[in-house]
Amino acid sequence: MLRLEGLEVWRGPSAVLHGIDLEVGAGEIVALLGANGAGKSTTLLTVSGLLRPRSGRATLSLDGRTLDLARLPADRIVAAGVAHCPEGRQIFGGLSVEENLRIGAFLRRDGGVSEDLEAMGRLFPILRERRRGLAGQLSGGEQMMLAIARALMSRPRLLLLDEPSLGLAPQMVETIFDVIEDIRARGTTVLLVEQNAAMALEIADRGYVLENGRVTLSGPAAELAGDARLREAYLGLAPAEAAP
Amino acid sequence: MRLPMHSLGRHHLAWGLIAAGAVALVAYAEGHLSGYERTVLGFAGIYAMLAISLSFSNGLTGLFSLGHPAFMMVGGYVAAILTFPANRKGFMLPGLPDWLATVQWPLFPATLAGGLAAALVAAVVGFPVLRLRGHYLAVATLGLIVILRTVVNNANDVTRGALGLNGIPRHTDLWWILAWLAVALLVCWRLKHSSVGRSLLAIRENEMAAACMGVPRARAKLAAFALGAFFAGVGGALWAHLLTNLTPGSFGITLAFMLVVMVVVGGSGSLVGAALAAVAVTLLGEALRPLEQAAGAYGLVQILIALLLIATLLLRPQGFFGSAEPSFLRPRPRAGAADPGAPGPHSRAEEREMSP
Amino acid sequence: MTTGYLLQQLINGLVMGSVYALVAVGFSMIYGIVRLINFAHGDVLMVCAFSAFAVLLVFGLPLWAAVLAVLTVGAILAMLIDLVAFRPQRAAPQVNGFITSLGVAILMQNLAVLLLSGQPRPFNLPTWLRTNLDVLGARMTVLEVVTVGLTLAVLAGLLFFVRRTRLGIAMRATAENPTAARLMGVRVNRAISTAFALGGALAGLAGLLWAGRAGQIDPLMGFVPGLKAFVAAVIGGVGSLAGAVLGGYLLGFAEVFFVGLLPPGYGSFRDAFVFGLLILILLVLPNGLLGRPAEERA
Numbered sequence: 001m002l003r004l005e006g007l008e009v010w011r012g013p014s015a016v017l018h019g020i021d022l023e024v025g026a027g028e029i030v031a032l033l034g035a036n037g038a039g040k041s042t043t044l045l046t047v048s049g050l051l052r053p054r055s056g057r058a059t060l061s062l063d064g065r066t067l068d069l070a071r072l073p074a075d076r077i078v079a080a081g082v083a084h085c086p087e088g089r090q091i092f093g094g095l096s097v098e099e100n101l102r103i104g105a106f107l108r109r110d111g112g113v114s115e116d117l118e119a120m121g122r123l124f125p126i127l128r129e130r131r132r133g134l135a136g137q138l139s140g141g142e143q144m145m146l147a148i149a150r151a152l153m154s155r156p157r158l159l160l161l162d163e164p165s166l167g168l169a170p171q172m173v174e175t176i177f178d179v180i181e182d183i184r185a186r187g188t189t190v191l192l193v194e195q196n197a198a199m200a201l202e203i204a205d206r207g208y209v210l211e212n213g214r215v216t217l218s219g220p221a222a223e224l225a226g227d228a229r230l231r232e233a234y235l236g237l238a239p240a241e242a243a244p
Numbered sequence: 245m246r247l248p249m250h251s252l253g254r255h256h257l258a259w260g261l262i263a264a265g266a267v268a269l270v271a272y273a274e275g276h277l278s279g280y281e282r283t284v285l286g287f288a289g290i291y292a293m294l295a296i297s298l299s300f301s302n303g304l305t306g307l308f309s310l311g312h313p314a315f316m317m318v319g320g321y322v323a324a325i326l327t328f329p330a331n332r333k334g335f336m337l338p339g340l341p342d343w344l345a346t347v348q349w350p351l352f353p354a355t356l357a358g359g360l361a362a363a364l365v366a367a368v369v370g371f372p373v374l375r376l377r378g379h380y381l382a383v384a385t386l387g388l389i390v391i392l393r394t395v396v397n398n399a400n401d402v403t404r405g406a407l408g409l410n411g412i413p414r415h416t417d418l419w420w421i422l423a424w425l426a427v428a429l430l431v432c433w434r435l436k437h438s439s440v441g442r443s444l445l446a447i448r449e450n451e452m453a454a455a456c457m458g459v460p461r462a463r464a465k466l467a468a469f470a471l472g473a474f475f476a477g478v479g480g481a482l483w484a485h486l487l488t489n490l491t492p493g494s495f496g497i498t499l500a501f502m503l504v505v506m507v508v509v510g511g512s513g514s515l516v517g518a519a520l521a522a523v524a525v526t527l528l529g530e531a532l533r534p535l536e537q538a539a540g541a542y543g544l545v546q547i548l549i550a551l552l553l554i555a556t557l558l559l560r561p562q563g564f565f566g567s568a569e570p571s572f573l574r575p576r577p578r579a580g581a582a583d584p585g586a587p588g589p590h591s592r593a594e595e596r597e598m599s600p
Numbered sequence: 601m602t603t604g605y606l607l608q609q610l611i612n613g614l615v616m617g618s619v620y621a622l623v624a625v626g627f628s629m630i631y632g633i634v635r636l637i638n639f640a641h642g643d644v645l646m647v648c649a650f651s652a653f654a655v656l657l658v659f660g661l662p663l664w665a666a667v668l669a670v671l672t673v674g675a676i677l678a679m680l681i682d683l684v685a686f687r688p689q690r691a692a693p694q695v696n697g698f699i700t701s702l703g704v705a706i707l708m709q710n711l712a713v714l715l716l717s718g719q720p721r722p723f724n725l726p727t728w729l730r731t732n733l734d735v736l737g738a739r740m741t742v743l744e745v746v747t748v749g750l751t752l753a754v755l756a757g758l759l760f761f762v763r764r765t766r767l768g769i770a771m772r773a774t775a776e777n778p779t780a781a782r783l784m785g786v787r788v789n790r791a792i793s794t795a796f797a798l799g800g801a802l803a804g805l806a807g808l809l810w811a812g813r814a815g816q817i818d819p820l821m822g823f824v825p826g827l828k829a830f831v832a833a834v835i836g837g838v839g840s841l842a843g844a845v846l847g848g849y850l851l852g853f854a855e856v857f858f859v860g861l862l863p864p865g866y867g868s869f870r871d872a873f874v875f876g877l878l879i880l881i882l883l884v885l886p887n888g889l890l891g892r893p894a895e896e897r898a
Contacts, residue, residue, distance in 0.1 A: 048783060078785035090780040092773045103773050106766065107785040154785070308695050372883050379637045379698040380882055383830060387875030390827075394872035497823075501706050504699060542718070543710035550707035557700050558688050 001026045001189055002047065002158060007056035009039075009046050016042045018213040019056060024158070029180065029190045031200040031221065033230075034210035040193040041087050043210070044160045047191070048084035049074035062157055079107050083156035087163050087193075089147040093136025097127055100135045100146055104153030113153070120149040123179070141172035148179060158189045165196045177203055201225040258572045263426075270418045282418060286486050288526040289421035293428045294479045295506040295522035296515045300432040301472030303513030303567060304445055305465050308378060311366075311385030312476045312503055313495035314392045318365050319358030319477025320484040320494070321396065321403055324412045326354040327485065332411070339401025351415035355424070355481040362477025363470045370469045374462070389496060396492040408491030409484075416485040424482065425519075428475050432515050435471075437574075440464065445513075445567070498546070505553045513567030521564065525549065607738040609860050610853075615744045617852025618751035619813075622806040623829035624836070624844040624851075625758065626799030630678075632775040632839035633795040635694060639701035640681055641803055642826020643708040646819060648674045648804035649811040650716065653723055663726055670804035678800025679793050687789070705826075712819030720818035723811045747809045754805065755845055758798070762841060771795055775839065824871070831878040837891025846889060851877075 002024040009017040016039045024030045032040050045051040046058060047069055058069035060080060067080055083104075092100050101120055105113045121128030124145045130138065135146060144164055151159060161180065165173040173196070181203050184190055194200035201207055201221040209217035209230060217229055224230055273285055298312055325337065330348040333340065349357075373384050396403050403409070435441050484490045502525065510521030529545050536544045556563060627641050648670040655666045685704045689697045724730075729743040762768040774781040774791040782788055810825060811817045832851045836843025851874070858873050881888065 050779065050782060073787075074782045075785040075787050078783070084783045086780060086783060090777055090783075092776045092780065094776050095769065095772060099769050099772075102766070103769055103781070103784050103786070106770055150784075308698075373879060376882055376886075378694050380834075380886075382695070382698060383637065383827075384875075384879050384882060386827075387878055390875050391872040394869055398869065498706070501702060504702065508699060541714055543713040546710040547707055547714065550703045550710065553703040554685060554700055554707070557692075557696055557703070561692060561696055 001061055002191065003057070003059050003061070004043070004047075005057045007043070007046065007058060008054045009042050009051055010054050011042060011051070015054075016213050017046070017053075020208075020210070020213070020215050022208055022215065024189060024191050026157075026189055027184065027187070028206065029184050029192060029204045031197075031204035031207040032191060032193045032210065033195070033197045033200060033207055033224075036195070037212075038210040039213040040210055041162055044084060044086075044162050044191070044193055046070075047077075047160060048082055049077040060158070075107065078154060081155075081157035082160065083151040083154050083158070084160040085147050085151040085162060085164070088166070089143045091135045091138075091143050091146050091150065093134065095135055096132055097135050097138070097146060098131040100150050101127070101131075101153050104150035107154060116153055116155070120152065123182075124149055141168050141175075144168060144172070144176060145179070148176070148183075152183065152188075156188055158191065159183060160191050160193075162193045163195060164192070165194060165199060173199060197230065198225070255573050266422055266426075270422050273418055283486060284527070284530045286416060286418055286421050287483075288523045289418065289425050290479050290482050290486070291502070291506065291522040291526050292519040293421070293425045293475060293482075294503055295510065295518035296425075296428050296432055297472045297475035297479075298503050299507045299510065299512060299515055299518035300436065301468045302507060303511075303518075304436060304441060305468050307374065307465060307469065308382045309385040309469065309472070310382050310497075310500040310504065311369075311388045312472070312479075313497070313499045314385070314388040315362035315366060315473040315476035316480030316483065316495045316499070317389075317392055317396060317492070318362040318480065319355075320480030320490050321358075321409070322361040322477070323351075323354040323358035323481030324409050324484045324490055325402075326357055327351060327413055327415065328409070329411075329413065336409075337402055337404060339399070351420060351481075351485060355420075355478055358481035359474040359477040362480070363474040366470045366473030367466060370466045374465050374469060386497065386500065389500065393492045393496070403492075406492060408489060408494070410489045412484050412488045412490065414485060414488050416482045421482060421486075424475075424478055428478075429515060429519070431471070433569075436513075436515065502549065505549055505556075508553060508563055509556050511563030511565035511567065514563065514565035514569055516569050516573060517563060517565030525552075604737060607736065609856050611735070611738050611740055611744070613853035613856040614849070615740075615747050615813075615852070616856060617849035618748045619806050619809050619825070619848075620828055620832045620851050621755065621845045621848025622751055622802050622809075623825050624832035624848040625755065625841055626678075626802035626806075627826075627829040628833040628836070628838055628841055628844035629771075629795050629802075630799045631833065632841075633771060633792050634682075634686060634690075634697070636686060636689075636697040637701065637830065638681070638686075638799075639698065639826065640685075640705040640708055641678075641799070641829060642822030642824070643705050643712075644674055644677050644681070644800050644822070645803045645807035645810065645825055646712065646817070646822030647677055647708065647807075649723070649807035649817045649821065650712070651804075652808045652811065653721065653817055656725070657723070663729075666808060667805070670808045671801045672804075674800035674802070674804025674807070675797035676800070678796040678803070681800075682793060682796040687792075705822075709819055709822070716819055718819055720816040723815060723817045725812040729812065743809070743812050747813070750805070750809075754802070758802075758841070767791075767794065828874060831874055831881075834878060834888055835881050837888030840888070840890040843888055843890035 002022075004020060004022040006019045006021065007017055008015065008019050020039075020043065022032070022043070032043060034040050042051060046053055049069060049072055053070050060067045060069055060082065062081060069077060072080070092103065095103070098117070101117055102113065105116065121131070126142055127146055127149055130142070135143065138146060148161070148164070164176050164180070168176065177199055180190060180192065192200055192204060201224055204221040206219065207221050207224045208215050209224070217224060217227060273282055277285070294312060302308055325340065325344065326347065326349040328337070328348070330346050334345045337345070369388060373381065376384055397405050399405065480495065506522040506525055507518050509525070510517030510519070529549070532545050532548070536542060623641065623645065627638060630636070630638050630641070651669045651673045652666040655661050655669045656663070681704055685700045686697055689700055725743060729746065730741050733740050733742060733745060735745070762772060770781065770786045771791045771794060773784065774786055774788050778788045781791070806825065811821070814821070828851060832847035833844045834847070835850055836845070836847030854877065855870055855874065859870050862869065
């Protein structure tokens with residue numbers, strides 16, 4: 001579904017991605033791991049069209065059509081079925097919870113938006129409870145749920161998640177990851193960027209490890225989880241967590 | 245910052261040449277040019293001084309003040325009241341206290357008084373107002389113009405209100421203007437390249453970082469603001485004695501705008517740049533004026549200046565010189581010495597961030 | 601001070617407040633979405649007033665045509681200003697945009713002087729608007745009633761738009777976080793243009809009402825309402841539409857009472873008062889009455 005080939009992306013005066021190759025197949029959960037600054041967020045931003053590659057290719061294949069992500073404007077990429085839940089959640093604090101969800105469905109022209117609002121309310125009961133409240137007043141975990149729900153409102157085929165576990169209590173992280181698995185079960189492909197390698201590899205099918213803008217490891221999640229080099233790439237991943 | 249006295253650097257030569265050239269120009273002008281031409285040159289010089297002081301106070305601290313005309317008004321009126329012929333002052337300005345009504349000062353002390361009065365107003369007003377930032381400060385200082393103008397307009401007994409003051413003795417000549425221009429340039433130059441100047445530049449780059457390093461932000465900003473106002477007051481005084489009349493409307497938003505253009509085009513933070521831009525814009529404006537009148541196209545000059553501003557901000561937002569000074573006017577930096585005006589550490593991107 | 605006088609002053613405040621609110625809301629909407637003080641906002645008002653003049657008194661068309669004209673001209677002009685002056689400055693520091701808008705304002709004023717001459721022209725709306733009505737014992741012209749009524753209607757419509765429609769929510773989202781809005785598929789430039797268009801249309805309407813009340817138009821007429829819009833918006837909290845409305849009315853009332861309380865002859869202090877008020881508000885309540893502290897002002 002998603003294919004990145006030799007992707008080179010610069011931010012300002014320096015190169016962040018030095019030519020990476022990455023693939024995500026339909027129905028998969030693929031984990032993109034790496035330390036801070038490795039280029040994970042940059043990768044997602046390039047897929048959703050907020051950044052442009054200097055060289056290389058980024059293509060999205062859906063329903064027999066292939067789209068060149070490097071050339072499409074961001075709103076067309078969203079229209080094509082890509083939803084990006086960005087780093088730091090970035091919900092609209094001054095809008096109500098319901099408005100946040102509605103804006104997630106901005107491009108939809110079908111009548112099913114209200115229905116999906118209900119569905120989100122069932123998936124995340126706390127959101128339904130607080131739907132008239134300001135999004136800025138939700139707790140960290142609730143905001144994460146809102147951010148994911150907002151992304152889901154566009155009925156995406158491919159969901160890009162940037163560090164969903166960041167700043168959340170372990171209990172909440174478990175919940176979020178359960179939700180991610182559920183999302184995949186309902187037919188959405190997921191590209192998951194995470195620093196919490198252990199949890200990510202638990203639910204992922206495959207994984208890639210980025211180091212300084214290059215893919216240094218890749219393979220099935222189970223293999224990666226046991227790979228000693230993963231530990232090294234992370235510098236600080238406790239030995240027990242890396243064990244299968 | 246002391247320069248090695250035993251070696252004459254390239255920059256000493258450059259400054260010497262410039263000074264000699266300026267003196268020669270003024271001597272020639274005073275001797276050979278018509279009254280009109282001397283007035284135009286005079287205004288160019290006054291604008292240059294104003295632009296230098298604005299560039300210093302705005303450019304180096306990142307303050308964006310549009311208040312210069314207000315301070316010019318203060319300086320102009322104070323000086324004019326002091327130099328006004330005593331035999332007419334009494335009945336023209338009945339509200340003046342006796343001691344003021346009977347004195348008649350020469351230009352220099354009156355100008356000094358005007359500058360100091362402006363600086364005082366700036367210090368008082370600056371306390372509260374300088375806490376604002378960016379465009380809030382700009383509009384607040386614009387408000388100063390309106391407020392001061394209203395005050396002057398209504399203090400009929402002291403300022404003759406809307407009628408203004410006429411017949412102010414024409415004391416200003418090119419020598420005075422050159423002298424004050426030189427003083428402004430010298431003072432601002434030394435300050436800019438001193439440790440004070442460097443701390444001001446630090447404020448501009450990052451207020452929080454500057455605070456962490458113990459740079460006394462508030463005092464530095466206030467001092468820069470007041471210094472700028474001082475020279476604005478001087479400029480107003482010189483202006484009044486060149487034009488020989490003053491009204492509350494003499495110093496308004498158009499003037500503020502012109503000064504902004506000069507500073508932006510010359511490069512905010514660059515003193516020489518501001519001065520050059522001031523002279524260029526003034527002379528250009530005067531040169532085009534007959535065209536404007538011939539074509540009946542009033543406002544044309546302003547339109548062109550506005551376009552110049554917009555184009556500069558679009559194409560070269562850091563202005564001609566950025567915050568640097570022409571390299572032949574600066575001493576070669578000693579190894580390890582930080583030069584606040586050097587183009588090195590301030591990349592184009594950073595300059596972009598810092599301007600104006 | 602009789603109740604009649606008081607009532608009259610209240611009504612004056614209401615009428616002036618309405619006009620200020622219209623201009624302030626447009627100004628605040630633009631500020632909210634691009635974080636720029638649009639110095640040229642008042643000049644959009646001026647151009648629209650001249651358009652109304654042309655439509656009504658040069659071409660002799662009916663009033664509704666003038667209303668249509670000011671709305672259209674205002675919207676298009678404002679969008680043009682965004683395109684030409686502000687969009688290129690999107691990435692630049694805030695102050696650059698402000699200076700650019702200052703340049704645009706001076707440009708517009710002088711173009712108007714150049715093309716239309718600086719002399720004020722009399723501007724008279726159809727006579728029926730100037731007939732007096734007795735409202736609760738005080739005297740109001742039809743125009744004044746229309747001013748207040750129209751303003752309230754327009755503001756209500758705006759509120760609906762901004763809270764209930766897809767595009768309105770998109771504009772608010774863009775104002776908060778343009779990057780996240782882009783990720784939702786919102787075309788940010790379009791949302792911004794819409795904000796400018798709405799703001800310009802409101803300014804245009806205000807121009808018609810202002811000119812009708814003043815009885816004359818001139819190329820520099822936009823300066824004062826523009827500046828007062830800024831004051832009103834700041835009082836209410838820039839970026840907050842409700843705040844702009846509140847600020848507009850507060851300013852209207854404050855001005856009227858200030859002038860009413862002073863001995864006659866001091867009316868010219870009014871503008872100084874407005875600015876003094878502004879500076880005071882900025883110092884005490886840097887975010888205005890309804891503004892949010894998240895406002896970035898550097």
